[in-house]
Amino acid sequence: MNLSSSKITEMYKTMVTIRKFETRAKELFAAGRMKGFVHLYIGEEAVAAGACANLNPDDFITSTHRGHGHIIAKGGDLKFMMAELYGKSTGYCKGKGGSMHIADATKGILGANGIVGAGHNIAVGAGLSAKYRGTKQVCICFFGDGSTNQGTFHESLNLASVWKLPVVFVAENNLYGISMNQSRHQAVKDISDRAVAYNIPGVTVDGNDVFAVSEAVQEAVKRARAGQGPTLLECKTYRHRGHFEGDPATYRSTEEFKDWMEKDPIPRIEKFILENKVLSETEMKALNDSVETELDNAVDFAEKSEWPSLNSVVEDIYTDIVEEVKIR
Amino acid sequence: MSKMTYAEAIREAMRLKMKEDPNVFIFGEDVGAFGGCFGVTGDLIKQFGEDRVRDTPISEGAIIGTAVGAAATGLKPIAELMFIDFVTVGMDQLVNQAAKMRYMFGGKIALPMVVRLPAGAGISAAAQHSQSLEAWLTHVPGLKVVYPSTPQDAFGLMLSAIDDDNPVMFVEHKALYSYADEVDLNAKPIPLGKADIKRTGKDLTIIATGKMVHEALAAAKTLEAEGMDIEVLDPRSLYPLDKKAIMDSVKKTNRVLIVTEEVKRGGYGGELSAMIAEEAFESLDAPIVRIGALNTPIPFSPSLEEFVIPNALDIVNAIRKMK
DSSP states (O other): OOOOHHHHHHHHHHHHHHHHHHHHHHHHHHTTSSOSOOOOOTTOHHHHHHHHTTOOTTOEEEOOSSOHHHHHHTTOOHHHHHHHHHTOTTSTTTTSSOGGGOOBGGGTBOOOOSSTTHHHHHHHHHHHHHHHHTOOOOEEEEEEGGGGGSHHHHHHHHHHHHTTOOEEEEEEEOSEETTEEHHHHOSOSOGGGGGGGGTSOEEEEETTOHHHHHHHHHHHHHHHHTTOOOEEEEEEOOOSSOSSTTOOOTTSOHHHHHHHHHTOHHHHHHHHHHHTTSSOHHHHHHHHHHHHHHHHHHHHHHHHSOOOOGGGGGTTSSSSOOOOOOOO | OEEEEHHHHHHHHHHHHHHHOTTEEEEETTOSTTOOTTSSSTTHHHHHOTTTEEEOOSOHHHHHHHHHHHHHTTOEEEEEOSSGGGGGGGHIIIIIIITTHHHHTTTOOOOOOEEEEEEOOSSSOOTTSOOOOHHHHHTSTTOEEEOOOSHHHHHHHHHHHHHOSSOEEEEEEGGGTTOEEEEOTTSOOOOTTOOEEEEOOSSEEEEEOTTHHHHHHHHHHHHHTTTOOEEEEEOSEEESOOHHHHHHHHHHHOOEEEEEEEESTTOHHHHHHHHHHHHHGGGOSSOOEEEEEOSSOOOSSHHHHHHHSOOHHHHHHHHHHHO
């Protein structure tokens, strides 16, 4: 591992921001301030932070229903994200998308996605686009273990491989497809084993070790930019919360949960940072405080923002057509 | 002007746009050296190379989904599905992704993509290669749906479809591919949402789409001998729809027959019929008549297939009953 102190601090800050953003979302959802479905990324922060640390601003990502972490790691604005979770007009999607559909094309964020496995194809399209236009852009496609049983997984890895596209497929194996343990939903233990079928590198790393993730993604991105095609990288991790807020996750044993809490990626990187004097305790506290302040501002922004105007409901369906709003 | 087929007209429109804009490219199953299952892409690979006329594996979901990702990041893909029936395989990518991304993302993304969809019966291709599924597509906000009936319309609509910044479903009738007519390759693009009166008349309006336009014109000719003056209106674009042209025609003739090749139940003809009944009921001198295919899968046997699909005689008989 050969990471500068500033890079380590950047990854740590990303992880802390995700953890605190998600914790706020959890509390605000419980308090009834936001509706719908919220799928939290708590426990998986090292994957998004380690992966996106290797991307340039013009690189792409595709995300999932559990997308807040990816969006934050790719530079998403917390105010616009929070406002979108509230459904306010100032949100990333003007309140039309919500938690599962946040996107920011200006930052290469091609969207969270409510359909499991749908991001794979879109990532291939972005990869094809980069190759066709002759840029050095890459696309990281984030997805869960559950989505690797969708046909899109196979179609996309096959296509990306046969066309040698600059796509890095990052499987976040959190051991559960909703309530179903991986051992019950697929016969392989390591998702990366499937890379053999596409004649591409398949790598498994500890997804709660941000340095391991970063190192593996660095290699995959290098390969992608060099025109050598995609990589399938599996990051073994665990979500601390249920599938969505409100899911008590009774399908997981207390022992399993406790075991994974021991591997929480944030205390791990904090220990490393303090032991190696990347930051002092005072500096670490200051960093945490600054994130809290940023989140206070984001929540305040969301709370004070206006609801979308009813007329806006027919806008943004097409670039050039706005249907009439009819009183029924 | 030069005489060319419907298939050639589509190809020439694509050729023109590919020459103009390096970001326009074609991809799909066997579109390259093979020239497309129905020969529509033809020799384009010789002119533009295999990166711009790109063969794909048999993966319809990936074809549509890749078009979405490419369109979202600066390209203008034209995806060919070999048969409209195969859209079922990529329906998530079309309905949940392509159609909704712009809206879900608050208008901050545009998807300039065309999906070419060879539709329709008449070649004994049986139930999985003969359907007319345009009503499924018109049901989904976010998609535009066009359906040319002549080579000139195919040419002009394809130019507009490629220029459009939204996902355009380009429905082509495969029994029309070999239909030839004069085409002006210097003609302006036909705006999406502009109907065409294929025949002017004052006694009754037939609204027809795709191949049924030709059946309607044949029926009109037969009825002319009986002293009826029939107008034939081809919407050409199902969404956006040229409502004004339809209402103007209905108000002029006061009688309407709608004929589409789709299975009648749940077809787009029903939408047209309901719209006219809701908004122009007072202009009507007779109930609207709607003709569609029988509510069956498309059978293989030529005699059965012919029975299921509407034709000019069905239209003539229906109009005689309307008198």
